[in-house]
Amino acid sequence: MNKIEKYLRKLNDNSDIMPIIQTKNLTKFYDKLKAVDDLSIEVEEGEIFGLLGPNGAGKTTLLMMLTTLRKPTSGTATVNDFDIAKQQDQVRKSIGIVFQDPSSDDILTGYENLKLHGMLYGMPADLRERRIKEVLELVDLTDRKDDLVKKYSGGMRRRLELARGLMHRPKILFLDEPTLGLDPQSRERLWEYIENLAKNEKISIVITTHYMDEADKLCDRLVIIDSGKIVAIGSPEKLKKIIGGDIVILEVDKPKIDELKKLSFAKKVETKDGLLYLTVINANRHLPEILKTVGKVKSVEVRSPTLDDVFIYYTGKEIRDDSPEGGWIQRVIHQRSNR
Amino acid sequence: MSEATGIYALWYREFKVFLREKSRIVSSIINPILWFLIIGGGIGSSISFGKINYQTFIFPGILIQTALFSSIFFGVYIVWDKKIDFLKEVLVAPISRTSIFVGKILGGSTDALIQISILLIIGVAFVQTGIISGLNISITSVLTSMAFMFVAIVGLVSIGLIIGSQMESPEGFQLISSFLIFPMFFLSGALFPINNLPPWIATFTFLDPMTYAVDGLRGVLVGISQFSIYFDFLVVSAFSFVMVLIGIFAIKRMKL
Numbered sequence: 001m002n003k004i005e006k007y008l009r010k011l012n013d014n015s016d017i018m019p020i021i022q023t024k025n026l027t028k029f030y031d032k033l034k035a036v037d038d039l040s041i042e043v044e045e046g047e048i049f050g051l052l053g054p055n056g057a058g059k060t061t062l063l064m065m066l067t068t069l070r071k072p073t074s075g076t077a078t079v080n081d082f083d084i085a086k087q088q089d090q091v092r093k094s095i096g097i098v099f100q101d102p103s104s105d106d107i108l109t110g111y112e113n114l115k116l117h118g119m120l121y122g123m124p125a126d127l128r129e130r131r132i133k134e135v136l137e138l139v140d141l142t143d144r145k146d147d148l149v150k151k152y153s154g155g156m157r158r159r160l161e162l163a164r165g166l167m168h169r170p171k172i173l174f175l176d177e178p179t180l181g182l183d184p185q186s187r188e189r190l191w192e193y194i195e196n197l198a199k200n201e202k203i204s205i206v207i208t209t210h211y212m213d214e215a216d217k218l219c220d221r222l223v224i225i226d227s228g229k230i231v232a233i234g235s236p237e238k239l240k241k242i243i244g245g246d247i248v249i250l251e252v253d254k255p256k257i258d259e260l261k262k263l264s265f266a267k268k269v270e271t272k273d274g275l276l277y278l279t280v281i282n283a284n285r286h287l288p289e290i291l292k293t294v295g296k297v298k299s300v301e302v303r304s305p306t307l308d309d310v311f312i313y314y315t316g317k318e319i320r321d322d323s324p325e326g327g328w329i330q331r332v333i334h335q336r337s338n339r
Numbered sequence: 340m341s342e343a344t345g346i347y348a349l350w351y352r353e354f355k356v357f358l359r360e361k362s363r364i365v366s367s368i369i370n371p372i373l374w375f376l377i378i379g380g381g382i383g384s385s386i387s388f389g390k391i392n393y394q395t396f397i398f399p400g401i402l403i404q405t406a407l408f409s410s411i412f413f414g415v416y417i418v419w420d421k422k423i424d425f426l427k428e429v430l431v432a433p434i435s436r437t438s439i440f441v442g443k444i445l446g447g448s449t450d451a452l453i454q455i456s457i458l459l460i461i462g463v464a465f466v467q468t469g470i471i472s473g474l475n476i477s478i479t480s481v482l483t484s485m486a487f488m489f490v491a492i493v494g495l496v497s498i499g500l501i502i503g504s505q506m507e508s509p510e511g512f513q514l515i516s517s518f519l520i521f522p523m524f525f526l527s528g529a530l531f532p533i534n535n536l537p538p539w540i541a542t543f544t545f546l547d548p549m550t551y552a553v554d555g556l557r558g559v560l561v562g563i564s565q566f567s568i569y570f571d572f573l574v575v576s577a578f579s580f581v582m583v584l585i586g587i588f589a590i591k592r593m594k595l
Contacts, residue, residue, distance in 0.1 A: 069595060090431040102370055103424035107356045119348030120432035121340025164428075 018081075020045045020172055020204045021066065025075035028061050035061040037228035038075070043172075048198050050215040051208040051305065054317070058228035059208040060100065063176055066206070067097055067167030072306040080171045085112060093121070096165030100176040102157055104149050110136070110160050111145040115166060135163035139193060155186025162193060165332075166201070173197070175207040179214060187214075194218060212307040224311055231314045236307060243305035243313060246283035248290060251298040253306040259293050264291070279305075345434035346503045348441040353416075353446025357453070367454045370583065371405045372461065378530075391561060395473040399556035400529025402458055402488065403549055406451050410492050411520055413447035414499025415512045422509075427595060440500065440590045444583070447496035448489060455488050475562055488570065491552040494579030497586035504586075504593040527553045533565055548578035 019042035028036040036058045043049040051059045064070040066079055068088045077084045080094035104113045111132065118128035136142045139159040149157060158178060166171055175194070179187040195218065198205055209215050215222050216236045224231040224239070230241055245267050255276050260269050265286045268279035276294070280286055283302045291297055312318055357363065379401075383393030420426040429439060459481060460549065465471045499517065506512045526540070527549035536544060544550050555571030558564030562569070 064595070069427060069431055089433045092431055095431075097428075097431055099424035099427055101424040103428040105352060105356065105425055107359050108352065112352075112355060116352050117428075117432075119344050119351065120429065120434060122344050122433070212421050 017180045018045065019043060021049075021077070021079050021206065023062075023066075023075065023077035023318055026062070026065065026072050026077050027060075027074045028070065029073045034066070034228050036072075039225070039228070039230060041223055041230065041233065043204060044221075045171075045204055046198070046202055047220040048194070048207060048218050050219035051206065051225060052115075052210070052212070052215045052219075052222050053231075054210060054311075057225045059210075059225065060176060060229075062225075063174055063206070063208055067095055067174055068092055093168070094171045095174060096168065096170035097174045098158065098161045098165045098176065098178055100180060102161070104157060104161055104164070106150040106152075106157075107148065109146050109148055110141055110152070113149060113160065114164055115146075117164045117167055123168065131167045131169075135145050135167050138166070139163045153186070154273040155182050155189065158186070158190060159193065162190070162230040166197070169204065172204045172206060172262075175205065178207065179209070179211065188269055191218060212311070216307050221294070222307075224307075224314065226311075226315050226317075230285065232258060232310060239307065239310045240305045243279060243309050245281040245284045245305070247309055248280050248283050248287070249303075250278070250290075250294060250303040251300075252276055252295050252299070254295055256293060256295050260290070263289070263293065342434055342438045345432065345438050345493050345565055346445065349429070349442025350449065353443070354449055357446075357450045364396050364454065367405065367409050368457055368461075370408075371401045371458055373403050385534040387564075391473055391563065392471070394471050395588045396532075396557075396563075397530055398462060398471070398474060399484075399560050400527070400553050402455055402556060403483075403491070403527060403553050404524055404529055405454055405458060406488055406492050406552075407495055407524055407549060409454055409518055410447060410451045410495035411502075411516050413496055414448060414501070414503030415509055417443065417500060417503035418506050418509050418512050421507070421595070430595070436591050437587050437592075440587050443500055444493055444496050447499065448492045451492045451496070452485065452489060455485070455492075456484065459484070461468060463468075473561065475560055480559050483555055487552065487555050487575065490572070491537070491549070491575050494548070494582040497579070497582035501586050501589045503546070504589045523547055523549050526550065528565075529553050529565065532543065548575060551578075584590070 021041075021043035023039055023041050026036055026039045027034070039058075039062065051062060053059050061070065065072050066077060066084060068084055068091050071085060081089045082090040082094065084091055104110075105116070110115070114132045114135065115128065118131065132145075133142075136145055137272065139162055141156065141163065143159055144152070146157065149160065152160065162175075162178070165175075179190055182190065191214070194205065194207070197203055207215075207218060219236060221233070221235050222239070223233040229318075232242070245265075251274070255271070257269055257271070257276075260266055260278065265281045266278050267281065268277075270277045278290065280290065286301060287300075291300070291302070308318065375398065379394035379397050388396055417426065420429070430436070452497050462471075462474060463476050465475050466476055470485045499516065502512055502519075506515065522543075526544045526547040528544060529549075533541070533544050533550065533554070543590050551566065551571040551574040554566055555568050555575065558568045558571065
C-alpha cells in the first residue's frame with residue numbers, strides 16, 4: 001500500500017487507526033481440505049483480538065500463516081504493514097508468539113531459554129540481559145530463573161514462554177490457546193498478565209481459543225470462525241446482543257410448545273437433549289408467565305447469553321470444551337494408551 | 340551478523356543439552372570401549388595382521404563407528420523438537436533455514452567430536468599402559484585424525500538431519516537410520532581389511548564413504564592404508580559437501 005492510498009483510506013475511514021493485521025481473501029488448502037476459506041479480516045492496533053472457533057475451524061492454520069510458518073494457497077495478508085509471503089523477516093521481527101504446545105527446552109533453565117531467544121533475534125548482549133531481567137519480573141519468575149524448565153509447573157512454563165514472546169518487543173503478540181491444559185488458578189493468573197500487557201505495553205494481541213469464557217473476558221473484538229469461514233465478527237457485547245434476549249432452559253414433561261410460540265416475548269423456542277431452550281426478552285419479568293404456560297416444570301434455569309449461544313445461533317452446533325485438539329500432554333497420553 | 344549470533348545460539352543450546360545429559364555421554368563412550376576390548380580382544384586372540392594386532396587394527400574403525408552412530412542419531416533430536424513446539428520457536432525467529440541447519444550441524448559435530456576426543460584420550464592411556472601397541476600417537480597424528488573425523492562427522496550429521504527433517508516420529512527415525520548405519524559400518528572395513536574381499540562385498544565397500552574415512556584414519560593412526568591419505572580425505576570431503584547441500588535443501592522444504 002503506498003502513501004497516497006494510506007492517506008485516502010484514513011480520510012474514508014474517518015479514523016487514524018491503521019489495521020496492524022490485514023488479510024485479504026486468505027485461503028489455505030491441505031490437499032482438498034479447505035482449512036482457511038477466503039478470509040478477510042482486520043485487526044486494529046492496540047486491541048486484543050480473538051480467533052474463536054471449535055477444533056479444526058482453521059484458527060491455528062490462520063495463525064501459522066500470519067506468523068510465516070506456512071504459506072497461503074491464495075490471498076494475501078500484511079502484518080505490521082509487511083507482506084507475510086514477501087517480507088518474512090520483517091514480519092518475524094514484528095511478532096512474538098506463544099505456541100499451543102510447550103516450546104521451551106526443558107533441559108535448559110528459564111534464563112537460558114530466554115538467552116537463546118535473545119540470541120536468535122540478534123540482540124546485543126547488554127540489551128539482552130536487560131530485557132531478560134525485565135520480562136522475568138513481568139511474569140514473576142525472577143527467583144526461578146536458574147531452575148531447569150523441567151521443574152516448572154505448566155502455568156509457569158506458559159508464563160516463561162509469554163515472557164520470551166515479549167522479549168524482543170514485538171508490535172503484535174500471538175497467543176495460540178494460551179490456557180489449554182492449565183488449572184483454573186493458573187488460567188486466571190495468565191489472563192491477568194495478558195490484560196496488563198494490553199493495557200501497559202500498548203501491544204496488539206491476537207489470541208486463539210476455543211474457550212468461550214476466555215474470549216469473552218479478554219477480547220476487545222473477536223471473530224468466530226467455523227470450517228475456515230467467518231461466522232460473526234464484533235465485540236463480545238455486540239455479538240451477544242444478536243441473541244436478543246436471555247436464555248431460559250426448562251425441563252418439562254410434556255411441554256406445550258405451540259402455546260409458548262404464541263407468546264410475544266419468546267423469540268425462539270427449541271428442544272435439545274430433552275430440554276427446552278427459550279430465547280426471551282427480559283426473562284426475569286416474563287418468567288412467571290412462561291412457567292404458567294408451559295406445563296409441569298421440573299427445573300428451570302435463566303441466564304444471560306454467552307458466546308456459546310452466539311456460536312450455536314450461527315452454526316447450529318455447540319463448541320465443546322471436552323475435546324481439546326491435542327495439547328502435547330493429551331497426545332502423549334493418547335500414544336501411551338495406544339501401545 | 341545476526342545470522343552468526345543465531346547460529347551460535349543454536350550451537351549453544353545443543354552444547355548445553357549435551358553436557359547436561361550425562362547418560363548420553365557415558366553410554367556413547369562405554370559401547371565403543373566394549374567393542375574394542377571384547378570384540379577386539381576376542382577376535383584378536385586368534386587373528387593378527389603381520390605385526391599389527393587386531394585390537395590396534397580396529398581402533399580407527401571403532402572411532403568411525405562412534406562418529407557414525409552418534410552423528411546420525413543426532414538427527415532424532417530434530418524430531419523431538421518437532422513433537423513439542425520448540426522447532427516452531429526456532430523457525431519463526433528472523434534467521435534463515437540455512438543458518439538453522441548450520442547451527443544444528445555445528446551442535447551435532449561438537450557432540451560427536453567430544454566423544455571421539457574422549458576415546459582418543461583413552462586410546463593414549465591404553466598405549467601408555469601397554470594394553471595396545473603400534474598406535475602412532477603424536478600431536479600431528481591426533482590433529483590430522485580430528486580434522487578427518489570432523490569432515491566425516493559433518494556429512495554424517497547432515498544425513499541424520501536429512502532423515503530427521505522428513506520424519507514425524509522418533510520410531511520412524513530409528514528404523515530408517517538403522518537401515519543406513521549398519522551397512523555403512525559393516526561395509527566400511529572397520530573390522531576387517533578390504534584388500535582381499537569377495538568381489539560383491541568389495542563393490543559395496545568401495546561405494547561406502549565410511550570406507551575412506553576408516554582407511555584414512557587407519558593410515559594416520561596405524562600406518563596401514565589401502566589408498567593415499569589425500570585421496571581418502573578428498574572422497575570424505577566430497578561426501579560431506581554433497582550431504583550438506585542435500586541437508587540444506589531438505590531443511591528448506593521441511594514441513595511442520
